[in-house]
Amino acid sequence: MQVFLKLCLGLVLLVAQYAPGIAVPSSDCPRQCGTVEIPYPFGIGANCSLSVGFNISCKVQDGVSRPFKGDFEVLDISLTHGTLRVFNYITAYCYNASTTSMKFFGRYDGYVGRPSSLYRLSDVQNKFTVIGCNALAFISDYNGTGYQGLGVATCRNLSDLADGSCSGMGCSQTAIPKRMYYYDTTFLKGVNTSEIWEFNPCSYAVLMEAATFRFNTTYINTNKFNDTYNGRVPMILDWAVRDVKSCDVAKQNNTGTYACLSSNSDCVDSTNDQGYTCNCTNGYEGNPYLQDGCKDVNECSHGPCPSDGYCHNIVGEYRCSCRLGKKYVKESNTCNPNTGLIIGVIMGLFGVMVIIMIIVFWGQRIIQTEKLNKVKQEYFRQHGGLILFDRMKSEQGLAFTIFSEAQLIRATDNFNSSRILGKGGHGTVYKGIINNMPVAIKRCAVVDERQKKEFGQEMLILSQINHKHVVKLLGCCLEVEVPILVYEFVLNDTLFELIHGKNHALQISFSTLLRIAHEAAEGLSFLHSFASPPIIHGDVKTSNILLDDNYMAKVSDFGASILAPSDKEQFITMVKGTCGYLDPEYMQTCQLTDKSDVYSFGVILLEILTGQLPLKLEGSEKQRSLALIFLSAMKENNLNDVLVSHVKVQESKELLAGLADLAKKCLDMCGDNRPSMKEVADELNRLRKLSLHPWVRLDVEPEAENLLGRESTRGYDIELSGYPVGESENQPINPRSSYYAR
Template sequence: MNTSELKIMEVLLHLGLGLLLLVVRHSASATFVPSSECKRQCGHVEIPYPFGIGKNCSLAGGFDVTCQPGQNGFSKPFIGGRELLNISLTNSTIRVLNPITPYCYNDSTSELDMLTGTTNVTSDIDSNSPFRFSDIRNKFTVIGCNTLGTFGNNNSDSEYLSGCFSFCGQNLSAQTDRSCSGMGCCQVAIPKGMEFNGVALNVIKLSNTSEMWKGFGQRCSYAVIMEAAAFNFRTTYINTTEFWDMGAGRAPAVLDWSIGSGTCEVVKRNLSGAYACRSSNSKCFDSTSGSAGYVCNCSQGYEGNPYIPDGCKDVDECKGRPCPSDGVCRNTVGAYRCSCPTGRKYSLSNNTCNLDAGLIIGVTMGFLGLMIFCFCGYTILQKRKLKKVKQEYFRKHGGLILFETMKSEKGLAFTVFSEAELRHATNNYDKSRIIGKGGHGTVYRGVVKDKPVAVKKCTLMDERQKKEFGQEMLILSQINHKNIVKLLGCCLEVEVPMLVYEYIPKGTMFELIHGRNQSLQIRFSTLLRIAQEVAEGLRFLHSYASPPIIHGDVKTANILLDENCMAKVSDFGASILAPSDKEQYVTMVQGTVGYLDPEYMQTCQLTEKSDVYSFGVILLEVLTGEVPLKLYGPEEKRSLTSNFLTAMKENNLSLVLASHITEQESIELIRGIADLAKNCLDMCGINRPSMKQITDELSRLRKLSIHPWVQQNMEEMETQRLLCGSEDTSFGTESSIIEYPRPEAANQSMNPTSSYYAR
């Protein structure tokens, strides 16, 4: 026989041995499959395999159950001579009724009955019994007075003796229900592995005479190994037979059981033995009852009988609602899975759906990142857009012309401010910084490079004004006159340009005449000087500015006073350059009612003589101390101009003059000022004097009032009397209508930063 044939024979031999081993294993295992005809219930007790009723219905002889007829036609199962109550495959236990050992007093002989004092807990199970008393679920219990109960295992391999003593005092009322701690009842644990068929129980009464026993009124004592959970001590057990009668001398006990004598590892290796764990979804566990052997149980997620093929079935855990109320349960083979709503995460430790912190943080961070990205992109786009808008505003407002001129005229003291600079200077246009409000804008006090300034936010401008704004700013910036507020600069990168003037801190001429200083009765000569300074400023605008400038809103509220009470003409919001053609007619009349030129209101053409008319109204305020227009009283008395012209026509000037003026000055001076005012208020503009003629006339009239050296000293004294030296932060105000104080409030103070103007 050659080598190849030998190899073939060797392979065939190995295959044959393998098949033989499989057949042996299958045949050995097949002996454990119960017959389908086996009875699986006796009375109300289920008898699952490996237990069985009848031949070849159980795993081995120790698991045979007999079903015996009972009372009322109900059958009862018995195992090892004990009535079987139930079988647990999961816990590998059975419950049986275990005999109680009594020790009773005999009334007929008045002696102790020793015959019932000892019980052998034996059975008809052979020495290889699979049952052991459960040391976890049972306790040795003794009931009685002065009674010693003992129990022991008479197996020579594991001899054991233990017990407990139950004591009673003279007063049985000391015992309490549900307390088995030595007073009338005692309990003690039993050792692991105590055999079911080799336990002896003894009850020993320690009282010597029947008289002493009678004194307790107690007849019997008891000892039993029973299920701890089924026992609940009552004091009536001591002096009655209630404990015995409840179970007819028997008490439930729990027995552990196991299969065979080998461990799981040994049985699995032994091909000739019968492995009892037949179900494919079962597991083998070594016995923990103190004896050799093993038990079977279904794998996790399965339930049923692990001792028969396919006996372990998948458990639908979702029927028991193991998941949180807001979760969803999905059954799987041998297990289940809980899922939670979006945004929540299942927590196995406490079986709850908690907020998914990781998901929330991730989504939040992603959202924040997206928002930051969008915000940054939006900010960049807005900055670019704003920059373009500012550049467009700068171009429209003549900024390029300004810069070109500033380069060519190096001595030009004019600054083009950025919007950010003016925001910072005025603390973001804080309301507390407002020093004036009117129809042409709002004036704020600001600080630029440690220098106080007045920042004016103008109202909307028409297209013509926007086109000419740069040129007009150049002209205004070149005006340098002591009686005109200096324009320091402007801001062109906003929709409506902002103007920056020098800051004049000491109030207005309106306040000096009508406001808080009225009670001082300012000398007429001082007011006349201030009026002349106003005329000088207007004369400069009309005659020396190139091109000439028409103020357009001359009034006492726009005449500021510096530290020396020198007049400063301010607020050029309504100003225009002297018209050079017919196209420069205004489409909307601007100014303040009471000061407006009637001819201007009719023709909508602003001229130099319009400023003259307004100055005439100022002269009336100096002469009369009254406001130009009253909103109360008789209608014919509301206009100061009408009252004055009527008084002049009737040659009754004293009706409108202030009383203190007639006391201070000569009638010739007063009459001269009145005639000058009348000429300024002429309805026809061409008949009105020019500002040059007005300044010359005022200069002449002032010389008539007093000698020059006396005049100078008087004015210095008057300056000290004024409140011009007080700290005040008022700036010129503007409006189209003025509401003046009522007579009863004429002597009250007025807030320098407030305005009596209704826009």
């Protein structure tokens, strides 16, 4: 028995050693005063609160029980937010018409404790509010934080005010700092309502809860604001257990005074000065300051799960589930079809059907792929791709590539419109990148039946053209309905832009234009005379003469090109080309010859001489066509009127007369009378020598010379536009420096 009693005494002492130092309040302690609940750690009466600072007085006023903390009536206590909502007193400064003097009403201070007190004035939820049309009030905490604040409210009359607005007109609100437990309020006496008492007798100042306040214009000219709750308004106090600085210190305290007794509670550091409060952990609710005070929340009572699902309450949390065939998705809180289960059932019941459908699908896809390949192969065969392959095998040095459609789609970003370099009647040209090299890729618009049959053979011939003044054909794609051509990429602009573009006169000299024309003629001459078989371009114009980095001419765009017939048979084709450059004889007979290119080149010479477009949209037929305007000027000896001004000034008359005569020959209505492109190129070469070496005599038609304002000098000494070095217009010409006929 003695051993048993000793053991019991030891257990009692052991329990006492580890028992909390905070006494559990008696169940007899009142937990309500009037309509206000008083939760622990607050209490009414001895040993009913955590400490003296949490004591609440329950007083009877006007036959109603009301809780008080000091002089402030308590309206609400929040354990979760650590706040006390109380009534604070309004301070008023009013004019007395009977005594003709100002008088103060209400309390001038708010005292909620000392630095060691549990309470602080909430800096987040309270604002120092001043109301009036001539009000200047101070708020200060001299003995605490040392804070001094100022509230100013002004207005001229009631029409300046608006309900709900508290931004200085009739009403202002000022924030306060943290850690305040005391404040004084006073009005500046010199700023009062003695001059405006008829519509604004009083000014008001009070520290109050900002969220519940809404300014009303009647507060200015009546006593309505001061009559609210008998001259009181709500104010918020922040409370906390302040005998330690933070939760970390409180948890390490060995005195057993840690206030968060519930095992399902968390300690929260105070946001207004040192100390802490307690909250129940997520999934629990109740009083964290009592043992077992935090109870599991039955979340299912709030219907957190989908309406077509089930809620299962678990300690500290809950779980949702769905009926058979559906699956709970936590992110969207919905019951969605359980596709895994459905697919499993379908595969089990209809597995064979699914397999058959897959087989049919892939079978159709294979068939469609085979059909597409057959179509591509047929196009390849129609365009002569087999001939190309055979020749490429036999001639291994042939620099020509047959591209697939997929390659060109990748090279042009699926023929993106941003890659377009130009458009014409024969197709669209795109910039592409193949093997890190820029190329020009042309999608032809149409190809006639004859070209379809001989396309491969013609590509083979065109690919062998290697001339510095002809754009090189690098390859083609034949597995499409209309073949795609791949050319070398020429960086600079066209002759058209040099002649007709912006600032052309300042950017390019006439001698450069003449050189470009000569180089283009050399390229066309090569196509006509040295290609085997000869090649007719069919669309010669300034926009088809490209320029490289050094402004060297390269003839391009063989969209309208055909191979000249090898025998004397008539070759008839649809009329193609560009208006203004078309050979009249070709338009009448539909017979394209090498002299058709010569006529078009003659129009190019006119553009260089006149700086005008080959065709205008206004005027009569003769006024619209540059060729007709030129021929008419030649006939009427008025060539000077159509020449571009800076050319007449800068170039010699012999050079211009020679170019005019050459252009006239190229524009002859009868193709047989026109010179060949080789003769044109040779003549341009001679004219360039005249431009470079003015002492060289040039034979020109007398008619052309007369057109430029000169008499024929055939067989006689002639005078050029310049003067020999060292001689001037007023000096006689030295016979040794005269120019002689060849």
